[in-house]
Amino acid sequence: MAAQPAPTPGAARAPVVSVRGLRRDYPMGDEIVRALRGVSFDIGAGEHVAIVGPSGCGKSTLLNLLGVIDRPTAGEVRIQGRDVGGLPDREATAFRLRHIGFVFQRFYLMPMLSARENVELPMAEAGVPAAARAARARELLAYVGLADRERHRPAQLSGGEQQRVAIARALANRPTLLLADEPTGELDAATGGEVIALFQRLREDGTTLVVVTHDDALARAAGRVIQMRDGGIVGR
Amino acid sequence: MLSLVLAAAMQLGTRGGPIAVPPHVRTIAIDTRLAEDARLRVGDRVVLAGQPAAAEGGDTVVVAAIVAPNADPSEIARADYRIRLHLSELQRLVGTGDRVDRFAVRTTAAPGRQDVTDEALARINAAAFGFHAYRSSEVAVRTSRTFQVVNRFHRAIALITIVASSIFLLCILVLRVDERRRDVAALRLLGISRRSIVGSIVVEAALISLVGSGLGTAVGWAASLAINWHYRGVYRTPLAFARVTPDIVLVAVALAIVLGVGAGALAATRLVRLPPLALFGR
Numbered sequence A: 001m002a003a004q005p006a007p008t009p010g011a012a013r014a015p016v017v018s019v020r021g022l023r024r025d026y027p028m029g030d031e032i033v034r035a036l037r038g039v040s041f042d043i044g045a046g047e048h049v050a051i052v053g054p055s056g057c058g059k060s061t062l063l064n065l066l067g068v069i070d071r072p073t074a075g076e077v078r079i080q081g082r083d084v085g086g087l088p089d090r091e092a093t094a095f096r097l098r099h100i101g102f103v104f105q106r107f108y109l110m111p112m113l114s115a116r117e118n119v120e121l122p123m124a125e126a127g128v129p130a131a132a133r134a135a136r137a138r139e140l141l142a143y144v145g146l147a148d149r150e151r152h153r154p155a156q157l158s159g160g161e162q163q164r165v166a167i168a169r170a171l172a173n174r175p176t177l178l179l180a181d182e183p184t185g186e187l188d189a190a191t192g193g194e195v196i197a198l199f200q201r202l203r204e205d206g207t208t209l210v211v212v213t214h215d216d217a218l219a220r221a222a223g224r225v226i227q228m229r230d231g232g233i234v235g236r
Numbered sequence B: 001m002l003s004l005v006l007a008a009a010m011q012l013g014t015r016g017g018p019i020a021v022p023p024h025v026r027t028i029a030i031d032t033r034l035a036e037d038a039r040l041r042v043g044d045r046v047v048l049a050g051q052p053a054a055a056e057g058g059d060t061v062v063v064a065a066i067v068a069p070n071a072d073p074s075e076i077a078r079a080d081y082r083i084r085l086h087l088s089e090l091q092r093l094v095g096t097g098d099r100v101d102r103f104a105v106r107t108t109a110a111p112g113r114q115d116v117t118d119e120a121l122a123r124i125n126a127a128a129f130g131f132h133a134y135r136s137s138e139v140a141v142r143t144s145r146t147f148q149v150v151n152r153f154h155r156a157i158a159l160i161t162i163v164a165s166s167i168f169l170l171c172i173l174v175l176r177v178d179e180r181r182r183d184v185a186a187l188r189l190l191g192i193s194r195r196s197i198v199g200s201i202v203v204e205a206a207l208i209s210l211v212g213s214g215l216g217t218a219v220g221w222a223a224s225l226a227i228n229w230h231y232r233g234v235y236r237t238p239l240a241f242a243r244v245t246p247d248i249v250l251v252a253v254a255l256a257i258v259l260g261v262g263a264g265a266l267a268a269t270r271l272v273r274l275p276p277l278a279l280f281g282r
Helices: A059-066 A089-099 A113-123 A129-143 A157-172 A189-204 A216-220 B032-038 B052-057 B089-092 B114-127 B136-143 B145-178 B181-189 B193-236 B246-272
Strands: A015-027 A031-042 A048-052 A074-077 A100-103 A177-181 A209-212 A224-229 A232-235 B003-004 B028-029 B043-049 B057-069 B082-085
Touching: A015 A059, A031 A074, A031 A232, A048 A059, A048 A189, A048 A216, A059 A177, A059 A209, A089 A100, A100 A157, A113 A129, A113 A157, A113 B028, A129 A157, A177 B114, A177 B136, A189 A216, A209 B114, B028 B032, B032 B057, B032 B082, B057 B082, B057 B089, B057 B145, B136 B145, B145 B193, B145 B246, B181 B193, B181 B246, B193 B246
Parallel strands: A048 A209, A048 A224, A100 A177, A177 A209, B028 B057
Antiparallel strands: A015 A031, A015 A074, A224 A232, B028 B082, B043 B057
8 A cells, every 4th residue: 555645744642632511412302412411532633532332422423523513512622723613604614624534434425426536526625726636536545555446436346445435535635633433334344454454554644533433443443442421421 | 082183284293204195195193192092103094084973984094193292281181082184184074164163373473572462462353253362371371270279289288298397307306416415415524515516416417407308309309200100101191290390409408408407406405505414314
């Protein structure tokens, strides 16, 4: 595999993510569901953090707040010192484009685009010139071990390959933070192992990574594990 | 009984080429339907009489030409055979040599010379009591009223079809876009703006509409060939029963693109207004 071009800043431990007193309540009929109950933690640059816990414990809610796709009821989320909790939709979208990379459980690659075009998509939105984004997409596909599959469409790729393309896409705009929601959830053990190995490599290369998972092997690969239950952190 | 039609001038398109006919032999032209049904060919001799019972006393004539029937919608349901013959022969056959029901007059003036036509009309109308001359355009309007009504029915049916298919197309496109709500949610999470998403869906809808209208036009054109082939065979007429004209193609393509773009924009705008988490069903 090729080296990841221009990785996120190295393993210096200045907090990239700072979460303080984070609460998220959802109205559910007459009741209020408290999905997060005052969570606080920091994530340093280059850290690989796994968030684990039983279903309904607030993992995905926390990931949504870190990914600037939801707003906290109280508390704050700072990414590189910027409070992102109250960003209006347009600014939140622009922030995600430049600073956040998402990896989904079900990949969500665009079926009519090739692997390379899928990787180019966020760069095209960011206004990167065509030649530069094509070169960057090739580098990233080489990084995830798919240099020879750049013209293939998602339907022509295995699940593991699709997830690797999705990871390359998430890295396209050199994000400050890479978020992954159950990235091995749709994969068998062998292909899941490939993705775990890729995450380990990202960690070695200094990518700041937060993974929500039920997969023990993926959690073990992380440098730090945040254990959640009933909307709170019960272990680190 | 044969329906005899006056042909003042024998300007006939022939099938089978010209034949040499002795000057004393009378000639006729017949239409293709009669030629096929009676198995007549150019050069055949036939006996022509005003009444079937009078066949023995009829005239022997030579088929000099076989002509295609007119492409006249008023004649397709009539199974009449047509024979064109010299005026003197016709007069002799029907036994009313000094009477005609109608005749056509063609002026030799340059096209558009209304004054010449007006003068001809006035002179004919003044010459005979109980006789009235009409312009060919007036005759066309009088004889095509039935078809104008039918045409209006066709327009009404076409309008209903277009409205119904537009609603259908709109629903299909909205559903197709709605099926992609998770893809749209993922794009939103990746930081793709609402504007970009709506733009890409609209472009895709326009392309689908363009390709769809192209395919529709091709299918319509092929169907018109099949319809014309079938009904020309049934009614033995050169009339075109279905036509796909450039105007129709233009309207169809324009309508499809407008509808496609409209439906795509509507569905995409509706979708991107929802928060990404709602699109994910959370």
